[in-house]
Amino acid sequence: MMHEKPPQSAAQPDECQLLTRRDFVHNSVLTAASVGVLHPFALAARESPAIISGQKPRNIIFCVSDGMSAGVLTLAENYSLLTRGRGTQWLQMAACRETVHALMDTASADSLVTDSAAASSAWSCGERVQNGSLNITPEGKEKQPIGMAIHAKGRKFGLVTTATVTHATPAGFAVCQMNRADEAEIALKYLGAVDVVLGGGRAFFDPAKRNDRKDLFQTARDNGYTLCLNRRELLDATGAERLFGTFSDSHLPYVIDLPKTPGLEETIPSLAEMSRVAIQVLNRHPEGFLLQIEGARIDHAAHQNDIATLLREQLAFDDAVAVALEFAAASEDTLVIVTTDHGNSNPGLIGMGENYSQSTQAFFKVTAITESFDSIMQWGRQRAKTRDGLQSNELEARIFNSLKILPSEEELPLLLQALHDKPVEDLNRQLGSFYGILGQITGNHTGVEWIGNSHTADPAILHATGPGADEFRGWIRNDTVGRKLCALAGV
Template structure:
């Protein structure tokens, strides 16, 4: 053996072995960077407020009750994606809100909770969908909450207040975002806006077609700018849409995602699309397990739409993640844990729907009968009286999306005895969260990242 070649090879091997796994992975990416494909299109998916427990329980429910693996977890099993953990902190806290989290993705910098792409001295960071629009791509956002809510807004606009939703609705029109779908009629309708501006007419003058229901979604003009506003406030929870006839004409997240892709896919310069399962977060705030699991399933169906398109297209980067955890739900050890968890399949409605139907005129028997109809749970007399205490003004419960002071926490504690699901809080958490990336540019995703890194991944993947 040539001694010089042996020593040279030994030195190289020694150098490689001294690298940390992170450095070794980074080195691989550097070596391959010249051969990484270019992403013509980007689909960025956010299951808002999805703790790891939400992903786990939804996959468990999908396997136990629906007889199949969730689409997200199947991507892991089939080794189709690059997977990472992500730190979600904001500039002002280790626990972010959705505005700061979306600004990290959209503006590429951490900002204080409550603002959209605005620095501490009022400096504006150009949102990424504007960057892509300037590069000649089409851009869109779809969500199950108001289209002007923090997560879609963080990809598109600058605002000192995330709650400036009437103004954000106007900003979208000025920017001419190509596809906008979700809820929020109150921010476009002259009858409900304080300034009485008719934004629907303003959008039509800019060439938008206006969609109001599922039938409109199926009869739209291809390639035309689209504003789809399907409800006042957020869209209904998925499980309520399934069981309540008044919601039958509301599109699903997968419906909106497919339509948005179809509207933009033939554009010569490509497109960028954000897809948000916004009510995963709202259900976690309410500790509402049926709402949570079924809206995560709805998000998972949208994942399939996006990945199926990307597989066929070959030029699309799909990023699947969340902006932060919320309430950290999880299954609890016990002899009947599996049976208890599977009983969630008996739930017909969300806790929000069930608790809104109870009135102070109800007797304990009325409460017990209604709870059994909605969840197949048999309450005892003390539990029924406790619930009624909230409607008689004896007790009140706070919460971000609990405007009517409904007893969400109390009821989730009652449910826990029957479904073996517990919650640590009713608010956001600072946990590291899951990221999955498929397609050209996914190689840029490192094993552990900050939320701002995904901004850079999108820019690098598209070569702009």
């Protein structure tokens, strides 16, 4: 039975619902039940947070929803209400009176539209660099990344991501590299300097897959890291001195696709689980730490115009934000920043029907989707290679099963054409691909439309709480964020 009324967000302006002891304990029990372990932060939760002007934080947790256009915040809130019966942590944080709000100018040194490498570098070294490069100025000068500066001061530094751990956003806090694509090179620079490394990208450390045959797992062991290769090993590693966990050769699989492969849900930890263990390991040291937590695949799903996959990734990121905020509330001296590096393809729910009366019902259809566009495309390409080729009715059935949408007689041939890599006419040239076409077909039913398939120059939303949060107010450039972060970190 379709809902008649739109879901109602619980987050109200001027009402700090986030940081009460009752909520923390409640949330912690819920989280502990889902994770299977009782985490230590629950017991020490305190009544309310504080922004203490002029104070420097002992710890900084920097949370990045990569490629999150502004419209995603409300789409995720409504998706969460519909599928989980509760709103998002990010909007609760935003509704809290103590939270500091900013809009960020995200340009890079050579473009109004940044890539992730230049964006992360701006936060890290406080200077804008060219797209594709990591902490090297247009003049060729290497700038010290914030994580390395923290490490040099004898403090702890961690990176947690759902992408390869050597991907642009984590790498931006750790290395100087002319080309972000040199991930095998970037991997060489991590071990010893980054105390906690968790995510995908195992292939870049594996002697069997590296061109130079170097065994970086052995390097990790030699440097005192505890290694983990699956979720169970990660959850057992909270007592590690240093932690190195890679759970996939490339990026971690999309959350929406996990149930399709038997055993994957047991193997791949959630971003929240990785974040919790990372904080536990880093916090064993009294000197304080910097931790970057990246929900990386929001960006990937946006490039693919795939709204259900994007929202599942955003909710996984939101769970990790909850972990960071719980810890911050218990520790009193932790600055938490929650933001994105740039928009991507700007999904938005558009008005559908007379007086937009159909928009809400249309959006409900997103919750019925059970497979990523990427997975459908991989399947389609495989089928196309078989002797019989990919049949139109097969593709139609797959899309109906996974998206609960029946493509029209005009739509289906376009999808088949795109799957066979034949050009598809679309006045918006960025949308003339399999993803672009499937995104538009889905949008005809769900009301979620896209402006293209790449990053945008939109201002990025930034929220901050804890000691030093006051620095991040109003309109702010991404490189200014970096300079303020370095000042607060004392590096």
